[in-house]
Every structure is written in structure tokens, then in C-alpha cells.
Amino acid sequence: MGITTCLSKNIIVVFTTFIICSMSAHAVRPGDTAPQWQEIDFEGQSVSFPELADGKPTIMIFWASWCSYCKAFMPYLKDIQEEYGDLIEIVAVNFRESEGGESDPDIYVEQTGIAMTAIRSGEDIAAAYRVRFVPGLMVVGSDGVISYRRGKTKLPAGKSIAELWAGQVRDALDDQLMDEMGGC
Template sequence: MYKRLFGILVMVALIGVFIFNILESNNDTAEDVNSNGATIVSPDATEEYGGIEPGEEAPDFDLETLSGGSAKLSDYRGKKVILNFWASWCGPCKKEMPEMQDFYEEYQDEVEIVAVNLTWSEKNEKKVENFIDQYNYTYPILLDKDMKVSNDTYMAYALPTTYFIGTDGKIQQPRKIGPMTYEFMVEMIESLN
């Protein structure tokens, strides 16, 4: 009986070690979630997650706007741009959007906020429209319906993801993954030329 009990304990211990090793290897991967629910990408994950680096030209794109028109990133050349990727179901996005609105109301003469909705991940486009109307957000909302801009070009795999583009059309600061505050946006814009 003791041999059997000892055998069971050894098996449980081995299973525990196996599970611990699997969990540890998952912790060594590229991402973690912070207390706000935002995905954080570790510095070691730059290669895996890709994205546009400071000094690189911000790739142009042409997307439909929520109001039914279309907009290109290059339409904003000559202006500082905060390029933000978000979704209406994203908790950290919901947290930063009121701060983005406050910032936009104060700084819209100096900077443009271009908020690209991951429309392909939404239940439907009407949900995005209702969300924007409910909170009276006035900065431009662009719709990425086929993942090409958010995933293929800017590699916005975690939300929100934000790029900071100078008047020269180049990324001038490291991208931000997770919600921004008003103060952070002011700091970023002051660092752009």
C-alpha cells in the first residue's frame, strides 16, 4: 500500500513539474497582460512581433472612414499624427479613448489622431458606429475591414497599439502597446517634429 501511495505521489510530482515547465515557457514568450488588461510585449519580442521602428517611413494606406468617405495616412503628411489601433470590445481601448478625445479637443490644430478600428474583429460595423456616437468621439475613425493595415502592415496584434508619426511621415517614437493617458500623449507630441 505504501509503495502504491509513494508511486502516486511521484506521478503527481512529475505532472506538477511538467505543468510548471510549460507555464514557465509560456511566461518566457512575447506577451503578458498588465493590470489594465492590456497586452504588454516584452523587448525580447521585437523580432517576433515586428512592427515599424522609429526612423522608418510610416507605410501609407487608404481606408474607408466611419462617415463613408475614405482617408489615406498620407493625407495627414505635414502634421504630427497619433496612429491608434483599437476595437470597441477592447477594455484598455475604452479606457484611453476619453483621454484621446480630451487631447484631440485641445491639440487638434497641432496633431491628428487617426483611430483605426479593427472592424474585421467586431460583430458588425454598426456596433462601431454606435460606440463612437454613444461617446461623441470626434477624431477620424478609419475602418480596417480586412486586417491588411492592422495586422499585415503595422502588426497591431495587441490592443491598443499606437504609433507616433512626425511631420516628415516617419515613426519618431517607439510604438505604445496599452492605453495612453492624456499626459503621455502630450509628452509624445512634444517629442515629435
């Protein structure tokens, strides 16, 4: 075997490996089926997804008590929960808490006043969804397909970015619920 043939084969192997690794590192995107998982919630109960969604569109927020963006969004999430009521589920996945959390996550969840399933240690769930930063925010349809995932932002934490995300979540929920009702 000549040196050019060997070199060509090595280049192909390296390129193929790079492509496969790149594909597996991509975030779970809208249009992808949401990964299934089982974890312990803040009440010590074992919960699993998609079962806890109970066939409803589900908002998933990946958060930490120290995250200023998460804190800015929570009042809007509470408004969304009150607006849509039993038509949706909310799952709050706590992760990256050790990176600076001075607040007690249990107290933080209670203080939000949001009726939601809160996951205590969601590092594995975040990894499955390829969430690296907080807040991770997505809407999973009743069919188990992700319809919205928050993109990167350069805006500072505060009311304007939280309002933007809330509007995007509402749009995704409205689309999901309209599809379920046959487009009425």
C-alpha cells in the same frame, strides 16, 4: 559534394531564411517611416495616409469596441484632441472587431465625441503596421516617421495605464511640435 558541405549549405540557407523572416516580422518601430495606406472611413469615404495627416503629427489608435483598454484611453484621447486642436490629426483604426464586439462600432465612435478619421475595417492597416493587439497606439510625425509606439503592458485596464499612455503620447507630440518650431 561531401555530406558536410551539403549540410553546411543547408544550415546556412535555413539560418538566412530565419533571419529574413524574423526581420520582416518585427513591428514598425519609432524611427521607421509609417506605411502608406488607403481605406474606407466610417462615412464611406476613401481616405489615404499620409495625405489625411495634412502635414501634421498624427495619433493612430488601433481599437475594437469590446476592448477595455481602448475604452479607458478614449477620454484621454479626447482631452489630447481638445488640448492640441488643429495642430494634430487623429486616426482611429477599427480592427479585430469580430473577436467579441457586442457594441456597434459606429455608435461607439460617435459616443467618444472625438473629431477623428475613423477607419471601419483596418485589418490590412494593422498588418502593415504589425499591430496584433488592441489598443495599438502610435504617433507619426509630420515627416511621416513614427516617433512613439505603445509597448506591451501587464497593467490592468483602467485610469492609471490610460494616464501613462496619454502622457507618452503628449511627450511625443510635444517633441514633434517643438522640432517643427525649431526647438523653441
